[in-house]
Structures are given as C-alpha cells and as structure tokens.
Amino acid sequence: MRLSEFIVAHVNRIVDEWEHFAKTLKPAADSMNRLELRDHAKSILLAAARDMNTAQTRNEQAAKAKGEEQSKTPSLDEAAANHGELRHTVGFDLVQMTSEFRHLRACVIRLWVDHLDKPELACFQDMIRFNETIDEALAESTAAYAEQVTRSRDMFLAILGHDLRAPLQAVSMSTDLLMRKADLNEKTLSYIAQIKNSTRHMSAMVGDLLEFVRSRLGASLPVERKTMDLASACREAIEEACAGQPARTPTLEVTGNTQGEWDNARIGQLLQNLIGNALQHGASSHEVVVSVIGREDNVDLIVHNDGEPIAESDIGTIFDPMVRSGNPESGLHNPSASLGLGLFIVKEVVNAHGGSITVTSTIGDGTTFTVVLPRKA
The missing domain is CATH 1.10.287 (Helix Hairpins)
Incomplete structure (x- = not known):
C-alpha cells in the first residue's frame, strides 16, 4: 500500500496517537478536551496525502524545499497555520508545538513500515514526499505561532x-x-x-x-477575577482622572448591587480609558456622567458626555486599534498625542470578562458608552 493510501485508510488511528502524545505536553494539555488536543491533525494528514498524489517535477520539488509560494499546498498551509495559532492560544510553547510534528512524522512512518511486506523504490519516493509535506506544515505552524507571540508581546x-x-x-x-x-x-x-x-x-x-508597537498589536487579555465593587472602582478612577483635569469632575450615579467577580486592575484600565475618553472628547461646558446600575446577573456601566458626536462612518471602527478621532468643540484633543489605543483596550478588557460594549452618538443626545459585565464568569 502506498503511503498516501495508508494515511487515508488509517487517519483516525494516527490522530489517536497524536492525541495521546499531545496529552503529555503539560501544563497546557491539562485543561484541554479531546477535540482541542486533536485540533487540525486530521486536516493536515489528509492534505498531505492529497499533495503526495499530485505529480511533481524536480523543479517543483526544489521550489518546495525553498518554501516558494507557487509550490505550496494551500489546504495544508491553512490547516497548519491554524494549528500554530491555536496552540499558542491554549498555552503550548514553541518546542511543544514543533514536537507534535516530530512525533507525527515518526508515528506515520512506523505504522506504515509495519504494514509493508517489502520496501520498493516507490516507498522511498513516498517517504520523501511525506517528509516534504510535514516540513511545509511545520514551517507554516511555526510561522503562525511566532506571529502570535510577536502580536501578543506588542499588545x-x-x-x-x-x-x-x-x-x-x-x-x-x-x-x-x-x-x-x-x-x-x-x-x-x-x-x-x-x-x-x-x-x-x-x-x-x-x-x-x-x-x-504602533502597528503590531495582538490578542486576548488574561484576567484574574476577584470580588470587587464596580462603584468603588469608578470613584477611584474619577479621582485619578481629575488629577489630570481638576477643573472637570464627572458625576457618579450608583443604583443597586454593583459587586461582581472581575479583574480589579483590568477594570481600572477600562474605567480610566472610558472616563478619560469622555473628558477628552466631551464639550467642556457639559459634565461627564458615569452611571453604575446593578441588575440580576450583570452590572451596567454607562459613561455619557455631550459635545461633537462621533461620525456615523467611524462608529463601526471606533474600537479598532490606531483609530483616532478629533473633537473640535472640546478644546482638549491633540491628534498627534493619541494613538487610538484607549477604546481598543476597553474592548479587550470587556471581551476578557465575557461582557459587551456598545456606543451611541448623536447631535442631540451626545455620546454614550454602555458596558455590560456579567457578575461571574
């Protein structure tokens, strides 16, 4: 049986061995279920088998060895890149991620050789093609993993x-x-x-x-949840914000139970950025109002300011990194001093807590950011 045929016929058994090996890659594997451990293994194997069945000239083989784009296998590259990104997300280090491919290569060759009666010249050719595909997949996974490391560091x-x-x-x-x-x-x-x-x-x-790091931002924020009072955090954030702008003091309105399990430091980031944004872009003749409303399962945080509204065309991208907007009425905004990271950070903190954030902005009603935070994870 040719190697590509063997891979297709025994793909589930091979993936089982991949899963067993992935379980040993601790501590990340301790918190992963079976589906996460198996990840893109089957897709990588089947894409490799398809690639091995395609005709390949010597020039194409040489180009593939150099990693040239025209000789790559798109489906294999996509599966391998996704695997690298996800392994970074769940906490695998680079050595652990690359060791999966080493084990996969050894596992496939071992199982296949055990099924061979006697090797033929075509078997050696199959092994060469298989090694090419695994090397390509490893390169794509490593590149995707490294990119995620860089983006997380830069964020x-x-x-x-x-x-x-x-x-x-x-x-x-x-x-x-x-x-x-x-x-x-x-x-x-x-x-x-x-x-x-x-x-x-x-x-x-x-x-x-x-x-x-202007153009190199990245992924989700880790949070350490502890019981805290959102209203108290708002008072501290307002006090700190007013140290920079003592002439303007936001009004705080509190309703109901405002306690929950959140990351105090991350919530502090969120509040500083939302309140600072309102002070910066709001009209100096109107006050900023911060409302905290305790509901049954959530606590709502509402930050409102009057002044020049956000352009309708900007609403969809306001939480993207590096997006900046000016407010000519506030007299406080210096475009060159802002990199547009504040609301991006707010969105990241909200997402990390499983919450949601929305914004409305009109000429008559001003600008209102509404954050909904679940009390518990």
Whole structure:
C-alpha cells in the first residue's frame, strides 16, 4: 500500500496517537478536551496525502524545499497555520508545538513500515514526499505561532505604554500645582523640578514605546477575577482622572448591587480609558456622567458626555486599534498625542470578562458608552 493510501485508510488511528502524545505536553494539555488536543491533525494528514498524489517535477520539488509560494499546498498551509495559532492560544510553547510534528512524522512512518511486506523504490519516493509535506506544515505552524507571540508581546507593550500616560499626567499636573505655592523654599523647588523633568523624560520614553508597537498589536487579555465593587472602582478612577483635569469632575450615579467577580486592575484600565475618553472628547461646558446600575446577573456601566458626536462612518471602527478621532468643540484633543489605543483596550478588557460594549452618538443626545459585565464568569 502506498503511503498516501495508508494515511487515508488509517487517519483516525494516527490522530489517536497524536492525541495521546499531545496529552503529555503539560501544563497546557491539562485543561484541554479531546477535540482541542486533536485540533487540525486530521486536516493536515489528509492534505498531505492529497499533495503526495499530485505529480511533481524536480523543479517543483526544489521550489518546495525553498518554501516558494507557487509550490505550496494551500489546504495544508491553512490547516497548519491554524494549528500554530491555536496552540499558542491554549498555552503550548514553541518546542511543544514543533514536537507534535516530530512525533507525527515518526508515528506515520512506523505504522506504515509495519504494514509493508517489502520496501520498493516507490516507498522511498513516498517517504520523501511525506517528509516534504510535514516540513511545509511545520514551517507554516511555526510561522503562525511566532506571529502570535510577536502580536501578543506588542499588545502588552502598547497597553503598558498607553496606560502609563495617565499616572504620568497626574504627576506632572501635581508638580505644576505644587510649584505655584508661595511658601516653598529653594531646595523644595529643586526637588519638584527634578520630578517634573523625570516625568517629562518618562513620557518621552512611553511615546517611543508606543511608536515602536504602533502597528503590531495582538490578542486576548488574561484576567484574574476577584470580588470587587464596580462603584468603588469608578470613584477611584474619577479621582485619578481629575488629577489630570481638576477643573472637570464627572458625576457618579450608583443604583443597586454593583459587586461582581472581575479583574480589579483590568477594570481600572477600562474605567480610566472610558472616563478619560469622555473628558477628552466631551464639550467642556457639559459634565461627564458615569452611571453604575446593578441588575440580576450583570452590572451596567454607562459613561455619557455631550459635545461633537462621533461620525456615523467611524462608529463601526471606533474600537479598532490606531483609530483616532478629533473633537473640535472640546478644546482638549491633540491628534498627534493619541494613538487610538484607549477604546481598543476597553474592548479587550470587556471581551476578557465575557461582557459587551456598545456606543451611541448623536447631535442631540451626545455620546454614550454602555458596558455590560456579567457578575461571574
């Protein structure tokens, strides 16, 4: 039996061995079910068998060895790339992911050889073609995995850099207020000046970091749930936001039970970005209103500001990274100082908690962001 025929006939048995090996790749495998462990193994094997049955010239073989696009197998590449992405998502490291292909190669050859009466020249040709397909699949999986690692790293750096701006602004504003006091001696003034200079340098470094990761963002946020009060978190977020803009204090309205199991740090990110966005883009002559409403299974967070509405054409992309919009009425928005990460971070935090977020924006009613957070996972 030719190797491609053997793979098709025994594909389920081969995938069973793949699954048994994947179970040993801990700790990620401990939390995976059978379907997740088997992943794209069957698709990869069947695509490999189809590729082995197609005619191939020496030039095509040489091109495939070099990874040239015209000699690749689309269905094999797609399955392998999806496998690499998903293995990264569930927590496999790169060595574990690549070891699956090593085991798959050895398993197929071992099972096939056990079924052979005596090897023929065609058998060696089959092994060459099979190794080519596994190498191609491994290369695609590795590339997809590496891309996910890069995107996740860059998303972390982008969020870190973006969220450092709020406390830096608060420090800078506080030093400005301290320097206006009349009873400060020269030594105290020098300390304040050092703080101010250090803050300016840190802001420059954060700006450089955000420039570096401007177009390289990535995947879901990890959350550590603990019991917390969303209303209390809102009060803290408003206090911190007002350190940067002391002339504008949002109004907080609380209704019902506002406790739930969420990640306190991530919720803090969400609140800082939503409230900061409302202060930045809202009309300075109108107040920002933050409402927290406890319902049976969810807690709603509503942030409202008046002013220039979001353009209808922008509503669909407002949560995308690197999307920026200006508000000419607020007098607070500097397009060059914003990378458009705030609402992207908000959406990521909401998704990580299994919630939802919507936005409405009209000339008469202003702009309202509504976040619905389930009390428990």
